[in-house]
Amino acid sequence: MATCADILRSEFPEIDGQVFDYVTGVLHSGSADFESVDDLVEAVGELLQEVSGDSKDDAGIRAVCQRMYNTLRLAEPQNQGNSQVLLDAPIQLSKIMENYDCDTKHPGLLKREQSSTVNAKKLEKAEARLKAKQEKRSEKETLRTSSPLVLEEASASQAGSRKESRLESSGKNKSYDVRIENFDVSFGDRVLLAGADVNLAWGRRYGLVGRNGLGKTTLLKMLATRSLRVPAHISLLHVEQEVAGDDTPALQSVLESDTVREDLLRQERELSLKIAAGRAEGSDAAQLAEVYAKLEEIEADKAPASISHSCGPWFYPYNATAAYEGVLRRLEDEAGLSPGSLCQARPSALRRTHKHAGCKGHPVVGELPAVVSHDRNFLNAIATDIIHLHSQRLDGYRGDFETFIKSKQERLLNQQREYEAQQQYRQHIQVFIDRFRYNANRASQVQSKLKMLEKLPELKPVDKESEVVLKFPDGFEKFSPPILQLDEVDFYYDPKHIIFSRLSVSADLESRICVVGENGAGKSTMLKLLMGDLAPVQGIRHAHRNLKIGYFSQHHVEQLDLNVSAVELLARKFPGRPEEEYRHQLGRYGISGELAMRPVASLSGGQKSRVAFAQMTMPCPNFYILDEPTNHLDMETIEALGHALNSFRGGVILVSHDERFIRLVCKELWVCEKGSVTRVEGGFDQYRALLQEQFRREGFL
Known part of the structure; x- marks a missing residue:
């Protein structure tokens, strides 16, 4: 019986050595993760497509993955559930392991070598996808054994840039722009974004819009938790749609959101106790003086009074947040952020301008990268750009929401016109080909026309979003007033x-x-x-x-x-x-x-x-x-x-x-x-x- 390695070599004779090791490593260590051929295609299909050099279409790649999947399943009864994979023997494990990470939690993830000819971004993306899948499987298994309710988890993967990684690790990246290219976001088994790009330029304000359930909130969470790569020197503030209250006093809850102030106060307490206990070192006094200077600069002592004044008369500072009816949601209203979710870069700059996290009005207008809102007036008032999430992708538009509506309609109209024009052109060429296909005198012209068809870019018709229709059942009866x-x-x-x-x-x-x-x-x-x-x-x-x-x-x-x-x-x-x-x-x-x-x-x-x-x-x-x-x-x-x-x-x-x-x-x-x-x-x-x-x-x- 042909092994998976035999199938790879026969179908892809020019396969890169690193890709061969990666694919066989994935099959060897992760076959239990492949519940269907779709899982196998997701894990290695994109890499195999690149190796094939377009000699195989999607159906061809899937057929190869189906053969390997069948081989794995046939091997299971022999191995009694040990998930071993039929590879060509003998395998020199020591040689293979030289190219693998030592991370025992995620075996099968390769260390990439500079000499490889494979597309590094695609390999890194494939590795990230496999790692996320393994982590999600492990977390689901833990939840299954500990809780009756198992919720799907969101995950993200993206292609990496070595240039950006080197710049980040060197500490020389001072830009406050956020650029994330070629990334995927999934929620459980549902793909929310595929091959998406997002660029957030410093100083511009982005409104993220789209239908319910497509992944807007999930995308912001991926940014806020840095599941998508955000430069380390950019701090993030995430205001969620729903905020759960607890026994924490409301004032303390707002103060704790100012992480810089909280960290300085913690340092001040630790250094003061150390000096009072006689355990101070030579630099402690100077460090304490520096902390005091920073606290004075941000006016830390004025924060409680400033927040209480800014939040309005309904704000009772020492009530527990759990006892407030909607108080945390009202904080969003007072800050001009409702309804929606906020992912804000550089809250330190906001702090310099408005001093404290609880201030009302529009404190974030100057540096608000992304806000989810369904309020047209709010978006028209604050947005310089609109990002439209639809069809598993992100489209960017300059201007406020009204400008976005006009621009989107024009873009869709132009897209449909281009598609229809190309269809007519294709039909015209096809008529010529069909008419003279068997005419020897026109053979060269027919071949030329066929090549023209092959070179035409594949345009798609406009994806029309379905109309939303709601209807409340009538309960009308004639009642005599008062009602x-x-x-x-x-x-x-x-x-x-x-x-x-x-x-x-x-x-x-x-x-x-x-x-x-x-x-x-x-x-x-x-x-x-x-x-x-x-x-x-x-x-x-x-x-x-x-x-x-x-x-x-x-x-x-x-x-x-x-x-x-x-x-x-x-x-x-x-x-x-x-x-x-x-x-x-x-x-x-x-x-x-x-x-x-x-x-x-x-x-x-x-x-x-x-x-x-x-x-x-x-x-x-x-x-x-x-x-x-x-x-x-x-x-x-x-x-x-x-x-x-x-x-x-x-x-x-x-x-x-x-x-x-x-x-x-x-x-x-x-x-x-x-x-x-x-x-x-x-x-x-x-x-x-x-x-x-x-x-x-x-x-x-």
Whole structure:
């Protein structure tokens, strides 16, 4: 029987010695990792394609990998599960091991020699992919034995540059640009990015956009954790979509985010104790003086007061973060970063400009490399560039979001025109070839035309993203008013801090109301009073006996069981129905196929929101109360949500900071301020005019 080595030599007689050693080493040490021929193609297919010099197409490479995979599987019964590989004997292990790393955790990874003729980038990328796969397999096995829920892990691999590596190791790289070329990002078995490039230039501000679930948040995590290579002298700050609270006081939590200040204070404590204990060395006093000078330079002593002042009146410094309702999320709002995730380079420069990590306004505008947001106005205000993630690649556009929309449409139109023009040209040539294929007098012309076809670049038609459509089931019935109202309601948690006094509001089944106001003004509290989750201290809450309210929480993830699939989630909430009904309900909101069967914890933020919508609408409510429903949704889904609410035959009250969404849906605004609610019937334009007039009176304009 032919061995894997025999197959390699027969199919690739000119194979580079290093590649031969690498492939046979992978087969020898990692055959247990190859659960299918796809795994083998992923591990060595790209290298074999290069070795073949285009003599074999993708199908040919796959056929070779299939033969080797079959050989491995045939060897398994003989070896009783030892995963040995049939190679040509004898094998001089000592010679092979000279070219291998001594890392026992990842055997099979080669040390590359300068004399090799193989493409070093592709070999390094193949090694990184194999290493990541082995690490992921090991982590999954550990999780499987220790926890009932095994989540997929994100991984990244990229081609390395020896020039950049030498520059990095020498310490001479002073550039604050981030350039990452030819990298892949996967989440479990799903490829999110393939052969992608990203360039972040110092001083420019990038908005990362794309549909939910394509990998935007995962990409930022890969940058923040340096799974993708970022120069070591660039420090990173990562603000995630969801922040979990604990017993740490809020002020301390914000202060600890300033790692430079924390490190200097630690050095100051250690040196002071050392000197006080009489264990000081000659240089300790001078080092302590240097630490004091740096602390004074960044005004470390003023940080607590500065943060408390900057974060606003709702910021209670000594409350535990777990006790704050959305306080950490509000920090993002106050910093101008919501909704989304932030990956910021050089926070040290930000610290020089604004002194402390908790400052509000737009502190990062000067040096914000990448922010994920679905807020058009926010992106138009801060972005100098847009990076569009789609079809497993990244496309860059200069300008803000509106410029991106126009440029993308023009690019897609030109791409489609070029494709159609080339198709017509191909067809024209093919007609000539078919007509004169067997005409001896035209043989040379036919051959020339065939070569012309072969040399034409392969253009692809435009990948049209599917349209997002949402539909809320109607629950409309004619009810006699009042439908839902609060009458002369007082409410407070602490009598010293009155939240509402003599509050009177009402809504009906035709209402489209948006509740607006500053953070901490009581918007979410009023929604809970309307639903009956909170009881008034004084006054009356009235709701029609046939009213069915569907509620979407600002922190809806906390209401979902993350350990089960979306289908099982609905089955537990609404038992006794066929599985097909649960799948159909989820499919209405874009959770279909394998997404519906994956643990909810593994879904993206936007996909979790869709699951929450599916759960909320299952009982067919006739009134919806929505608290920040657009936070994690992509722009296309926000538009679809707006159209769905407009088509819904029932009442809607919502809280949102998305101006475009408010304009699309709401006819009336309720402004929460100073313990009361003011109705604004003129919509968002009238509300903006009122704000501008207020700012003028207070001297801000």
